[in-house]
Amino acid sequence: MAKYGFFLGCIMPLRYPGIESSTREVMDALGVELVDMQGASCCPAPGVMRSFDQTYWMSVAARNLVIAQKMGVDVLTICNGCFDTLFEVAHKLNHDPEMRKKVNKILKEAGVDEYQGNVNVRHFVELLYKDVGVEAVRAKAKSGKGMKAAVHYGCHFLKPSNIKKIDDAERPHIFDDIVEAAGVTSVPFKDKGTCCGAGGGVRARTPDVALKMTKENLMNMQAAGAEVIVDCCPFCHLQYDAGQAQLKEFGIPVLHLSQLLGMAFGLDKAKLGLEVHQTKVNL
């Protein structure tokens, strides 16, 4: 059984814990063992925190990597933001000894073990596609109900593609393939692949601008007949879920892929934590 350090981040465990319980159940069903990373913190967020001070951002991220290093595991995340920070910082520190030295000096002073540069960071969609396999997902899926889904990749799962090298950043397919394996139809829609609007500190600083971007995406999803939005990031999830409540229109339910798979695998519905969603989920 493959074993990973499960990186929780902030939004999932604190605002959408149903994503966490679904992920734990779904991964268990697929034979992926998740171990808690005791004492982990915020990744820290690649948009806001990196904007303020890149040295601090990198050092806090490196402390999180050291936790996985001690456990002897690679990191698994279900969030594009956590993925971006941890992947990018690991990439930098694993390849650039000078930078690693600089960060290790800070870690040492803070009483943290040295980062040795061997931890890999995985996004769960990529893990499902490459390691677990689409067929294994299909075999477990009992009911997808043939719903039409707008699949939202978000930005930081695939981009920047020069270092992530996961799928074609302009015309990706791996997330759609998993959704379809769960018995759900992924519908094409205009400007698919566009940012939800929340990233880079825009949601915190100018929420009206973020919401305008969200609304344009929602219009395109609705025009394509989407009955559900499927995301792979709790921050995009929050933006679509809370955004529709704020806009008081659309009403398209939002599911994180872990919740969609939980549903398709026939998990106890109470385990999906859907009651905290601000846009009602009646699927």
Next chain:
Amino acid sequence: MAEAKEPNPEFTRKVVEAGGKTVNLCFQCGTCTGSCPSGRQTAFRVRKLVRRAQLGFEEDVLPSDDLWLCTTCFTCYERCPRGVEIVDIIMALRNMAVRKGYMAEPHRKVAELISKTGHLVSLRDEDKALRGRLGLQNTPPTVFSDPKALEQVKKIGEICGFDKLIAGGK
């Protein structure tokens, strides 16, 4: 006749050193602006931002709201025909702006939250209760349940001067 602003290569050099090493490769084609979801909703034009950084127009760039309208979606970065690492340039500029004291209040709040608690989101009683109902540990197994780990995160903030940085803005 209008007076032309003088370029300031000194500032451009600082941008390059802070991580914007590709800034001089830009040839102003506008592919970035045409790809930008934020520019579609606002007057933010990323091509202009890159040009201003290239010419070293510090006073046009660091105090500007435009600098903060980028969602870091990387679309422009992916499509730029000159390989300009636009998001890295924006990050370098934002770090410089924050050092000059340009930090919006909501951002300061977010920064304070992480430097004090190690997380960007608070842990409320209702969150604990819901986690319990879902069969999860009420308090997540993170810095929230590990005071020693939180001390380390705080110490990193001290060493990097992060607390001072976020207290020092206007």
